[in-house]
Amino acid sequence: MRAFTISCLLAAAAFQTAFAQVLIAAETDMNSTDVTNTTTTAASASASADTTSTLPILNSARVLVDNNLEVDGANYPFILLPDQRIAANGALSCSKLGESLYSAQNSSLSSVAKMLTQYAPGETEFWIGTGSSSSSYLSTCNTLVISKGQATGFRFQGIRYAKAPVGALRFAAPVAVSTSWSSAVDATAAGSKCPQLGDSPGGEEDCLFLNVFTPKLSADTASALPVIIHGGSFTTGTGSDPAFNPANMASRGQVVVVTINYRLGLLGFLERVDANISRSTLPGNQGVRDMIVALQWVQKNIGQFGGDSSKVTIFGESAGGNAIRTLLSMPAATNGLFRAAIAQSDPIDLPFNTADTSSRIISGEAMGLLSCTTLTCMRSQNVSAILNAQNTIVSNAINMAPEQSFLELIKPTIDGVLIFNNFDQLIAGKDGGVAKVPLMIGTMMNEANGFLPSLGQSTPMPATVFGLTLGTVLGYQRSLATIAYGPYTIDSTDPDGTRVAEGYFASDYLWLCPTQLLAQSYAASVGKPVYQYQFQKGYNPNRPSSDICAVNVCHGDDVALVFASPPLMNNATAYPWTTTDAALSRTSVEKVE
Template sequence: MPLSLNRRALLRAGAAAVAAPYFWVPARAGEGVWFTRTVGPFVEVETTAGRIRGGHDRGALAFKGIPYAGSVSGRNRFKAPPKVTPWAGVRDATRLGPPAMQGPGTTYGEHEAAYSEDCLVLNVWTPAVTDGAKRPVMVYCHGGGFTTGSGGQRIQDGARLAATYDVVVVATNHRLGLLGYLYLGDLGGADYATSGNQGILDIIAALGWVKDNIATFGGDPGNVMVFGESGGSAKTCAIMAAPAAQGLFHKAGMQSGPLLRAQPKDVATETTRRVLAAFDIAPKDHARLLEVPAEKFVALQLAAEKGQGPLTVATREWQANHPAPPPSVAALRAPKPGNWGPVVDGTVLPTHPFDPVAPALVAHVPLLIGAMRDEAAFFERDHPDFFHMDAAALTAHVQRAFGDDAGRILATYRQTRPDATPVEQGIAIETALSMGSGTATLADRKAAQPAPVYRYRNDFQSNIAIKGTDWTLRAGHAIDISITFLNTEMPDLQGDGPGLVDTAKAVSGYFTSFAHTGVPSAAGQPAWPKYDTRDRAVMLLNSQCRVAQDPDGAEREMWQALGA
């Protein structure tokens, strides 16, 4: 089985290898028991668009499915979100709103509505309303790459964080996939100048809603942290580079999803041409895309994720002008048509998010950034053969993926990890490629600015077994979501192994204190030093955390030298 670094899922969205949905083990409540149900006594508050009614959720107040913008279907498809339409009376906000259009079975929210193109709603969890308090606001961008997910997934329910740490938590639904990132700027002209970044503009609109409304919910609009995991982290990267978002947030957090580069316009336009061809629409008739049922865009995406369908078939013109380079790290990182994600359009994103430097727009925004130690155990979970590799198989796979770069990569890992098995070395190589090297590079570039950077590696090991192997997920991708949100009682990727509760207390404490003050701290855990390119201090998160200086430094230097 080839390493995941050869799979389309690892290539989607350029440097952020985060497209594969992380929703593997759905949180299942016992019969008649709801983990995140909103119950009475009910509470009413006034927003700028109308009055809403919420309720109680595990020690906090919860308001769900609140519209923060208007309809983005019909003639508003592929455009910036319009203002929300005010309503009369009291709107029920005790149940989740609709997630964005996506494939089936990819969200796990309590009482979650059906997928809808009109999905621009958000959820708020707070200790109290209209009390005049100025609590930090933590705005979460959900994961699932740029393809799946919702702000209502159980394990990211914000009630526990709000009640335990006196913060206000907000989570948004926003456009995904081709409906969120299809670029029509070169074909559709001025009417579609902001297309290609619809999903990012949605999150920015939600931040505008926070600025206008969050004081009513006990939050401080002058102390807003934007953060996310996996695709949510990549979205955070794009938001940090978007001029329209500046002044709407004051801190940022990135978990396992460094987006250094976005889609170039020419690559994004080629993807659009393939979409048009798939629907038998001439480029000059692009307006007919407004008539295509939303479900057909999702079907195109699902085929592309399997390496099938019109998006994966190269046009002759593109193929002639962009011949496939030989295998290498650089070739693997190169953007390719048929994918979707934020676009460097010159308007919403004037530049790549973090290449070649961090955006000057966020020079004074503190950043908390990190990744899981064994990210790739998750990405390979459906390929048991990977976990039975011997040294010869690992060599063959790395050579196939990296060509002339393979020798240096293998030599480095055999020197730095002489006692590791071939599977462990393979996991480490793929983890560095998918998340680790980009995380280090982004932290380096952000550390060149005045605001502090705090970098971590999460080492907590899940005991969830990987079917057909003697492996568990270990410190794999996405096991930290429930840990960060203090929702470890919900069955999911984190498992139920020793040290789980203490790890959750440490991680949630660090994240929420960062939201409060810009400096992460946690009871009973070590002080967290700032990250710089001299010492490269990294907090190793676990039930008992510790600080390490440039862990895996030789590997980091090798990947950065290869351009990863």
């Protein structure tokens, strides 16, 4: 939606100067597709920074970008300073934001008037936000004002929901904090991500933060509320990942969206190696417990942001989808925390870890690598040592657990406290059953293809490898029957035919077939609507042209379409973002509930 704030034009007498004062070319917030109120007054539904120390002489600032999701719209954001000031003070305010003042010579009064009076009537999605009185100079005869519509969206970042899990709280259950709305809360910057390696290493143990994206600041009208749990094999990722930026979802879908951090890797999933260790000392599944506390925070506080705590939908992709399955598996612990669930690309055929697997293959190996025999010793280790031990375990996983070597070795554990059995057994009514809520679950057409290179299986792959793979996974007799049945015929004319066939098999085996079975059994068991989908179109401009996923619809290729992720769209070079992509993305973000 094309969003402009008329209040920034100020009074008619100072209009030409005022325009130069309030429009600043912005290059530091290219990923912001909402209007960000960086310093709103602290109240029941707002958060602010200390304007006297953080942003001198800056009372408020808003970031405006075009979020129509089309190719021509995502690259021209502005920071607006709505308060009237002289040019010198405007330049100083801009410098505090790391920007420079927009020159009055670059845009005359006539061009602004033309934009508002001639172009606006031709736009079907042209919004004019009015925070205060419009300039009396401008005629309203030909402008399009939608109920003096407010800004399209606000974000509140880095809100703490639990105490820092450091010192004696490392490996412990999260300790919830109460958020006070009686004083200012700095929610202008994302909190630290949890410690991790991978493509984006770093992070701090003090990482239990969440972010709230809302289309409005009023708490009077409650909105539906997706809570997004990021993926990353339970070892990487963050609730502030730009790829999962829900700004467009909030602003275009008119929903409140929450993204969360949770502890990862060994810090989030260390299991006790000795049954004599008390669960109160080492509860296990710490990362899952973080998710529960974050959802409890939502129940208590989301009304302050215009969200409806009775309309929470939990929503996750990849390991995030596994997390959704996990939360559905513990109805006693999650009762009343959500009303629906969406699981994207959950590798359902990979079960939860058993307590033995987690304690022996993961925790036991880690403690051995760190020369620790006690929890006290583990708490004394620096984070980098723990991450290095974790990396060694995952790297050596093919020797310890070949079937899990490339997908989520570290993951939730059947601990007998939160999780009592695997999801299929719980659906069948064992051990307390599952949460009974509507469910949407689905996959990509070629989920597994992107993982084949991680197994050293690249083109050209000998045809014999396919038979060996099926034999390893299915056993000799079942593999012969599968090959004879013929659903995975190798195209002899395709140099990459063996890898393509193996990708189809792995996608069906780990994702599609288990998803179909789960959808049917869950619907029959809980008596709630279940919606199954498969994406046969994807978008990921970061794939090299030689990648097998360049011509397939692979794991993660739905993220840009589902979230209308600005960073992914802006990186399109070899694979342009098309009008079809934009239309599909608009449909997605506007239909989330």
